[in-house]
Amino acid sequence: MTKKLVQILFFVFPLLVLSNFSIGSAEKNYTERVFISGYGQIIVVDPSVPKIAESIEVKGPVRDMSFTEDGKTGLFLANDRKSLYVVDTVQNKIIDEINLQARTDKGLLDRRVWGSTISPDGKKAYAFVTQGEKRRNSFKVHPSKILEIDLGSKEELRSVEAPYGTHVLQFKQDDASKIFVWGYDLFELDLKDMKLKLKQGIKNPENKENGAGNYLMLFPRGENGINSIPLIKEYPDGRVTEGIMWMNRQSGKIKTLEYDREPIGMFSAVIDKNEQYAYTTLNKWYKVDIKSQKIVKESAPPNGSLYGVNLSADEEKLYYSGAGNEFIIANKDLEVEKHLVLPTDTLDLKVIKIKQ
Amino acid sequence: MVKQKLGSLIVIVGFLSIMSACVEQSPTGHSEKKTANVHVSKQVEKSCISCHAVDQEGKLERIESVRKSPEGWAQTIARMERIHGLKITDKEREQLVVDLSKERGLAPEEAEKVQYWLANKPSYLEANPPNESVVKSCIGCHAAGRFEAQRRTEEEWKNLKDFHLVMYPSIYLNHRHTDWPEEADKAIEYLAKNYGVESKVWDQWKGNEYDVSGKWKVVGFQGTKGFYLGESEFTKSNDGYTEKKSIKFLKGQGPQELSGNMKIYTGYMLRSHYMQGKKKINGSYNVTSENLIKGDWSYKEDLGITGEETYYKVQNEKPEIFHSEPRAWKKGTTNKVNLYGMNLKKLKTEDLELPKGVEVTKLTATSDEQIEAEIKVSKNSETDTFLVNGDKVAVHGKFTLYDKADYLKIEPSYGVSRMGDAGPMDKVSIQYVAYAYSNGKDGKSETKDDLKLGPVEAEWSLLTYPEKNAKRDDRPYIGKLDKNGLYTPKEEGVNKDRTFVQENVGSATVTAKSIIDGETLTTKSHHITTVPDYVNNIH
Numbered sequence: 001m002t003k004k005l006v007q008i009l010f011f012v013f014p015l016l017v018l019s020n021f022s023i024g025s026a027e028k029n030y031t032e033r034v035f036i037s038g039y040g041q042i043i044v045v046d047p048s049v050p051k052i053a054e055s056i057e058v059k060g061p062v063r064d065m066s067f068t069e070d071g072k073t074g075l076f077l078a079n080d081r082k083s084l085y086v087v088d089t090v091q092n093k094i095i096d097e098i099n100l101q102a103r104t105d106k107g108l109l110d111r112r113v114w115g116s117t118i119s120p121d122g123k124k125a126y127a128f129v130t131q132g133e134k135r136r137n138s139f140k141v142h143p144s145k146i147l148e149i150d151l152g153s154k155e156e157l158r159s160v161e162a163p164y165g166t167h168v169l170q171f172k173q174d175d176a177s178k179i180f181v182w183g184y185d186l187f188e189l190d191l192k193d194m195k196l197k198l199k200q201g202i203k204n205p206e207n208k209e210n211g212a213g214n215y216l217m218l219f220p221r222g223e224n225g226i227n228s229i230p231l232i233k234e235y236p237d238g239r240v241t242e243g244i245m246w247m248n249r250q251s252g253k254i255k256t257l258e259y260d261r262e263p264i265g266m267f268s269a270v271i272d273k274n275e276q277y278a279y280t281t282l283n284k285w286y287k288v289d290i291k292s293q294k295i296v297k298e299s300a301p302p303n304g305s306l307y308g309v310n311l312s313a314d315e316e317k318l319y320y321s322g323a324g325n326e327f328i329i330a331n332k333d334l335e336v337e338k339h340l341v342l343p344t345d346t347l348d349l350k351v352i353k354i355k356q
Numbered sequence: 357m358v359k360q361k362l363g364s365l366i367v368i369v370g371f372l373s374i375m376s377a378c379v380e381q382s383p384t385g386h387s388e389k390k391t392a393n394v395h396v397s398k399q400v401e402k403s404c405i406s407c408h409a410v411d412q413e414g415k416l417e418r419i420e421s422v423r424k425s426p427e428g429w430a431q432t433i434a435r436m437e438r439i440h441g442l443k444i445t446d447k448e449r450e451q452l453v454v455d456l457s458k459e460r461g462l463a464p465e466e467a468e469k470v471q472y473w474l475a476n477k478p479s480y481l482e483a484n485p486p487n488e489s490v491v492k493s494c495i496g497c498h499a500a501g502r503f504e505a506q507r508r509t510e511e512e513w514k515n516l517k518d519f520h521l522v523m524y525p526s527i528y529l530n531h532r533h534t535d536w537p538e539e540a541d542k543a544i545e546y547l548a549k550n551y552g553v554e555s556k557v558w559d560q561w562k563g564n565e566y567d568v569s570g571k572w573k574v575v576g577f578q579g580t581k582g583f584y585l586g587e588s589e590f591t592k593s594n595d596g597y598t599e600k601k602s603i604k605f606l607k608g609q610g611p612q613e614l615s616g617n618m619k620i621y622t623g624y625m626l627r628s629h630y631m632q633g634k635k636k637i638n639g640s641y642n643v644t645s646e647n648l649i650k651g652d653w654s655y656k657e658d659l660g661i662t663g664e665e666t667y668y669k670v671q672n673e674k675p676e677i678f679h680s681e682p683r684a685w686k687k688g689t690t691n692k693v694n695l696y697g698m699n700l701k702k703l704k705t706e707d708l709e710l711p712k713g714v715e716v717t718k719l720t721a722t723s724d725e726q727i728e729a730e731i732k733v734s735k736n737s738e739t740d741t742f743l744v745n746g747d748k749v750a751v752h753g754k755f756t757l758y759d760k761a762d763y764l765k766i767e768p769s770y771g772v773s774r775m776g777d778a779g780p781m782d783k784v785s786i787q788y789v790a791y792a793y794s795n796g797k798d799g800k801s802e803t804k805d806d807l808k809l810g811p812v813e814a815e816w817s818l819l820t821y822p823e824k825n826a827k828r829d830d831r832p833y834i835g836k837l838d839k840n841g842l843y844t845p846k847e848e849g850v851n852k853d854r855t856f857v858q859e860n861v862g863s864a865t866v867t868a869k870s871i872i873d874g875e876t877l878t879t880k881s882h883h884i885t886t887v888p889d890y891v892n893n894i895h
Contacts, residue, residue, distance in 0.1 A: 112525050132522025137407045137417055138515060139522035164528040164537055184532060203532070216529060 030353035032313040033089065035074065036321050037062035038344040042076055042085075044092055045327055047312060047319065047351075050340045054092035058085050061347060064115065066170075067223075068122040071354040075118035075125055084116055084125055086151055089354055098154050100129060100147070107135040109142070117169040120176050124157070125149045126189075128166045128181070146181070146189060146196070158194045162187070165203075168217045173225055173249035180227075180252065182217050188252070200254060202245070211235045213256070215245060219268040219308050219322070219348040224315070225249050226273060230266035230280055231256060244269045244278050244288065257293040259286075267307040267322070268348070272315050277332070279318055281309040285334050299334040308348040321349040395420065397455035403444055404436075418515075422460065423507040423553055425467060426621040427474050429456045454621060461622035463557035466507065467642060473501025474625075475640040475652035478659050478784050481769060489542035492534045497524075503547065507555065513548040517541065565623035566643040571670040573698055574603060575679045578663035579767070579787030580840040582607050582811065583679060585696055585725070588667060596620055599628065606681060626651065639665075647671070660773060660785035660843075668698070668752070675703035676750040677727075684756040684794075684809035686873070688735040690717060695727040703727065709745040713737025714757070733757055739797050741807065756807050758794035761872040763801050764812070765791050766881040771843065773835065773885045775860050778847035781888030788841035790814040790868040790879065814868035816841050821863040821882065830862025834885035837866065845885045861886050 033053065036043040042056040042065075059079035067074045067089070076085040079099070086096040102109040109131055116127040127149065131142035144166070148158045166183035181187040181196060184203035189196050202213040211233035221228050228246035233256075235241075242263035245256045257278075266280040271290070278288040283305050287297035307322030312329075317337070320328040325345050329338040395401050395416045408417045415421065424432065430453050436442035444452070467474065472482070484491050485500045494503065503516075517540045520527055528536050574586035586603030596619040604610030614637065616630035626649065628639035641651025647669030654662035668678050677697040685691040701721045708716060713734035720728045737757050744751040767789050776783030792812045796805035818837045820826035833854055835845035846860040854860075867880040 110522065114525070114529070130521070130525040132518075132525065134522065137409075139519045141518045141521040164535075165532060167529060184535075214532060216532070 029356050030071070030313065031356060033071075033352050033354055034310075034319055034321075034327065035065050035089075035350045035352060036327060036342065037065060037076075037347040037349075038342065039346075041344060042074075042087065043342055043344070043346070044089075045340065045342075047317075047327075047329065050327060050329060050338055052340070052342070055343060056087060056092055056094060058094070058097075059083065063218075063347070064113070064117070064168075065348070065350045066117040067350070067352050068118055069120040071352045073118060073122040074352070075116060077113050077116050077127075081112040081114065082110075084113065084127060084149075086118075086125075089352065096151070096154065098125070098149060098151075100127065104133055107133055109133050114167045115169045115182070117171060117179065118151075120171055123151055125151055126169050126179060128162055128169060130164075146179075148191075148194070160189065160194045160196050162189075162196055168220045170220060170222055170227060170249065172252065180247070180249070182220070186247075186254070199252065202254075208236055211239075211241070213245060221268070221270050221310065222247075222249050223351060223353075224273040224311065226271045226275070228269045228271040228278060230269050232263055232265075233258060242266065243293070244271070244280065246271050246275075246278070257288070257290060259288055259293055259295050261295060268309055270309050270311050270318075272311060279309050279311075279332075279334075281306050281320060281322075285309070285320075285330075287332070287334055297334050301328070302336055302339075308346075310349050310351045313351055313353050319349055319351060321346050323347075396459045397451075399448060399451045400455055403442065403448060403452060407440065407442075418512070419456075420460065421509045421512045421553060423462060423558065424456070424460065425462050425470070425474055425505045426453050426457045426625060426627065427476075428502075428505055429453050429460075454619065457621040457625070458623070459562075461558075461562075461625075462505065462507065463555065463561040464624050464642060464644060465557045466555070467505070467622075467625065468644075470501045470505040471640070471642065471650075471652070473499055473505055475654070476659060477652060477654070477662060478772065487543060487546040489539045490546060493531065493536055493539040493543050496531060504551065507551050507553045507558070508548070509553045510548040512553070513544045513551070517544055561623070563623070565620065566646065568597060568620070568626070568643055568649065572649070572667040573670060573678065574601065574665055574667050575696070576603065576663050576665040577811075578605075578661075579789040579811075580838070580842040581605055583681065584608075584610075585679065586611070590618075593617065597626075599630075601630070628653070641665070641667075657782045658785050659782070660787065662787070666752075670698065672699060674748055674750065675699045675707065676752075677703075677744075678752045680753070680755065682810055683753065684758055684792075684807070685714070685731055685733050687713075687733045687737055687739070687757055687759055690730050690732045693729045693731050695729055696725060697727075698724060700724050700727050703749060707746045707748040708751070711737060711740075711742050711757070739794070739807070756794075756809060758796075758807050758809060760794060761792040761809055761812075761875070761877065762795040763793050764814070764868055764870055764877045764879040765793060766866060766868050766879055767791060769881050771866065771881065771883045773843055773845040773883070774888050775845050775848035775885060776888050778849050779888075781848065783845050783847070784889070785845065786843040786883070788816065788837070788843060788866055788868070788881075790841070790870055792870070792872055792877070812870045812872060814841065814870040815839075817867050817869075818883070819865040819867060819880075821865045823865050823880075828862070830885075831864050833860045834862045834864065835860070841868070843883065848888055859887070 034045040039061045044054040046053040062078045064077040074087045074089045084098045100111040111129040111131050113127045128146050130144045133140040143161045145159045146162045168182035170180045172178040177191045179189040186200045188199040214232045215229045217229045231245040233241045241258040243258035247254045267282040269280040271278045280286045285299045286295045289296045305323050306320045310319045318330045325342040327340040330336050411417050568590045572588045576584045584603045584605040588601040590597045599616045601614040602611045614630045614632045616628045618626050618628035624643040626641040630637040636656035639653040643649050649667035652664050677695050679696040681694045701724050705716045705719050715732045717732050718730035741754045741756045771786040773786045774784040792809040794807040795801050820829050837843045863884045866883045869878045
C-alpha cells in the first residue's frame with residue numbers, strides 16, 4: 001500500500017513540477033487557439049495537440065478574421081463577402097450573422113466586404129464595402145464606403161467614403177479611436193469624427209525614388225503588435241524587388257526590407273515581436289534576418305503551396321495553413337514537426353490568445 | 357485537395373489572314389424591311405421585354421443600343437439565363453441569336469478584324485490594342501476581340517464600367533498595377549469614339565443576304581499537315597444549308613469526306629457543324645462576295661486542331677488560280693511551281709501579267725485543276741510581293757520574289773496547350789508550324805520589309821525551359837511533340853510521379869530546324885502546358 005503511494009507520488013511529482021513550471025514561466029493566463037478560414041466553416045484548432053477543437057459552419061469561404069482584445073469574440077467574413085459572422089470563441093458558437101445586402105428604390109444594393117474588423121471591446125464592427133446597384137436591366141456602381149455597424153442592434157451608425165483598393169481594416173493598438181485602412185496606400189480613419197486621411201503613400205509614395213510598393217494584404221498579421229506583408233517594389237529605373245513591409249500597430253510606423261533575390265511571389269509574412277526574424281510563404285518558405293535583410297534559411301512546404309504563415313502565441317513555433325486542407329507546425333528553422341489534416345481546403349490562419 | 361498553381365492563362369489570339377485577293381462585289385441579297393412595330397423580332401419581344409422595356413426613344417432598353425456578332429449575342433443571352441433568370445428553350449435561344457444578329461449585327465468589314473475571336477482560335481497572338489488605357493484595363497481577363505466585336509452607343513460603353521465593377525468587384529485588387537476605374541474611363545472614351553453603334557458599312561449591309569447554294573472549290577491550310585484542296589457543294593435546307601465537302605492534302609492520302617449543317621447569320625456569317633467520320637468539327641466562315649467564302653474550323657473536342665479555308669465559286673468561263681506551291685519564288689533561278697485552280701487547260705502563258713524579270717518558261721496543264729510551270733526569275737527583279745493580273749485569268753493571293761531564306765519563325769510564338777480529356781474538359785493541342793522568312797530589301801532581319809516565304813518542313817524537338825540549367829525538366833510529364841510539329845498535352849489531374857508540381861503542367865522550349873537551299877536554319881519558341889480553361893465564359 002505505501003509502496004504504491006510512493007510509486008504514484010514518484011510518477012506524479014515531476015508532472016506537477018513541470019506543469020507548474022511551465023505555467024509559472026509564461027504566465028499563461030490564456031488559451032491558444034488557431035482560427036483557420038475554411039470553405040463553409042471556420043476551423044478552430046488546438047495547436048497544443050494539435051487537434052480540431054471545433055468546426056463552425058458558415059456560408060461559403062471564410063475571408064477576414066478579427067478578434068476583440070480579450071480574444072473572446074471574433075468577426076468572420078464569409079458568404080461571398082456578403083455576411084459578417086459574430087462568433088463566441090470560448091464556446092465556438094455563432095452569435096449573429098449580419099448580412100449587408102440592402103435595397104434602393106430601383107433594386108438590390110449588392111454590398112461586398114473587403115476588409116472588416118471588430119472593435120477591441122466587441123461593441124462595433126467596421127467594414128469596407130463596394131456597392132453595386134442591380135437594377136432591372138443594368139448595373140450601377142455606388143461609391144465604396146466604410147460602414148460602422150452596431151453589433152447590438154445590427155444597425156449602421158455612420159459611414160465614410162473610402163477609396164477603391166481598400167482591403168484591410170485594423171485597429172491601432174491600445175487606441176480604439178483609430179483604424180488603419182490599408183489600400184493601395186495606407187489611410188487612417190479617426191472614429192471621433194469619422195474622417196479618413198492619407199497616412200502614407202505606398203503605391204504612390206511621396207518620393208518616387210523610394211519605389212512604388214505593391215502588395216495584396218489578404219492575410220494581415222498583427223496579433224503580436226506587428227502587421228507584416230510581402231512587398232514587391234518597382235523603382236523608376238525599372239528595377240523590381242521583393243521583400244517585406246511591416247508596421248508597428250502602436251506607433252503606426254512602417255518599415256520595409258528587400259532581400260537580394262529574384263522575386264518569386266510570396267503570399268503572407270509574419271514577424272516576431274522583437275523584430276528579429278521574418279517568415280514568408282507561398283511556393284517556398286523563407287526565414288529572413290531583419291537586420292541584415294538576408295534570407296538565412298529556406299525550404300519548401302511539403303505538399304505544395306501554402307498561403308498563410310503565423311507564429312505560435314509564445315512565438316516558439318511556426319504555423320502554416322492556407323490553400324490545401326492541412327495545418328503544419330514547424331520549428332523556426334523551417335523544419336516540419338507536426339501535421340494535421342483539416343476537413344476542407346483553407347485560406348489563412350490567425351493565432352489568438354483567449355483570456356481565461 | 358486540388359491545388360492550382362498556375363492561374364488560368366488567358367489565351368490571347370490573333371489571326372493569320374488567308375492570302376487571297378478578294379474582289380468585292382455587291383451582294384444580290386434582298387433588302388427586308390423591318391415591320392414597323394416589332395422591336396428586333398417577335399421572339400426578342402417575347403423573351404426580353406419583361407426586363408428590357410421600350411424607352412422614350414422607342415427602343416428596347418439596352419438591346420437596341422448595341423450591335424454584336426452571333427457569338428457576342430449568344431454570350432449575352434447565356435448571362436441573362438445564368439444570372440438573371442431568363443427562361444428559354446434551345447429553339448428559342450437559336451432564334452434569338454438569328455434575329456438579333458440580323459437586326460443588330462456587324463457588317464462584314466467590322467467582323468473581318470475579329471474573325472480570330474469569333475472562330476475562337478487558341479494560341480494566336482492578338483495584337484495589342486493601340487490605346488494604352490485599353491491595354492492596361494481591358495485585356496487582363498479576356499481578349500480585346502470580345503469588345504472589338506461589338507458596336508455600342510457612348511452610354512453603352514460607359515455602362516460596361518459599372519457592369520464590370522458590380523459583377524467583379526475584385527477587379528481593383530487583381531488590377532492593382534493600375535487605377536482601374538480611372539484607366540477604364542479613358543479606355544471607354546477611346547472605344548466609344550472608335551466603336552460607335554452608328555456606321556455606314558452597317559447601314560449599307562443590313563438586310564442583305566448571300567445565297568451560297570452550288571458548287572465551290574476549296575483551298576485550306578492545316579498546320580502540321582500543310583495545304584489541301586477540295587470540292588464542296590451547298591444545298592439549301594429548312595433553316596440554312598447542308599454541305600458535302602471532300603478534301604485532299606497535297607502531301608498525304610485522301611480524300612477525306614465531310615458533311616455539315618450550317619446557318620447563315622447576318623446574311624454572310626456561316627456557322628457550320630461538320631462530321632468527319634466520328635470527329636465533330638465546327639466552322640466559322642464569312643461570305644465575302646458572291647464567289648468567295650473565308651473562314652476557320654477547329655475540332656469541337658480539341659480547339660488546337662484547326663485550319664483555315666477559302667472557298668471559290670465554281671465557274672466555267674475563265675482560268676482561275678487560287679493556290680501556288682510555292683508562292684515565293686527565288687531570284688536568279690528557274691522555279692518549279694505547281695499552280696492549282698479551275699479551267700486551267702484554257703490558260704496561256706501570255707494571259708499572266710508578271711513583274712519585270714519574271715518569265716514563264718514552261719506551262720503544262722496536267723488537268724483543269726493543276727498546272728506544272730517553270731518560272732524563271734532574273735537576279736535583277738525587284739525583291740517584293742506582287743499580285744498577278746490579267747483580263748483572261750483570275751489569280752488569287754500574293755506572290756513573293758526573294759533572294760534567300762534568311763531565318764525561321766515558329767507559330768504560335770508562345771504556345772499555350774491545355775491538359776484535358778480526363779474529366780469534362782477537352783485538351784487543347786498545338787500545331788506548331790515553321791515559316792521561312794527573307795530579310796527583304798534592307799538585308800536586315802526582323803524589319804518591316806521582311807518577307808514571309810511560307811511554311812516549311814522542319815525537324816522538331818522539345819528542350820527544357822530554360823534550355824540551360826533548367827531547375828526542372830517538365831518534358832516527361834507535360835505531353836509530346838510529334839515529328840510534324842503537333843504537340844499533344846497529357847490529361848489533367850494529380851500525377852503522383854511528380855514532386856512539388858502536382859499536375860502535368862509545365863514549360864519547355866520548342867525548336868525547329870530546316871534545311872533550305874542547302875543552308876540549315878534553326879529557331880525556337882516557348883511552350884507551356886497549363887490547366888484546362890475552366891472559366892470558359894472568359895475568352
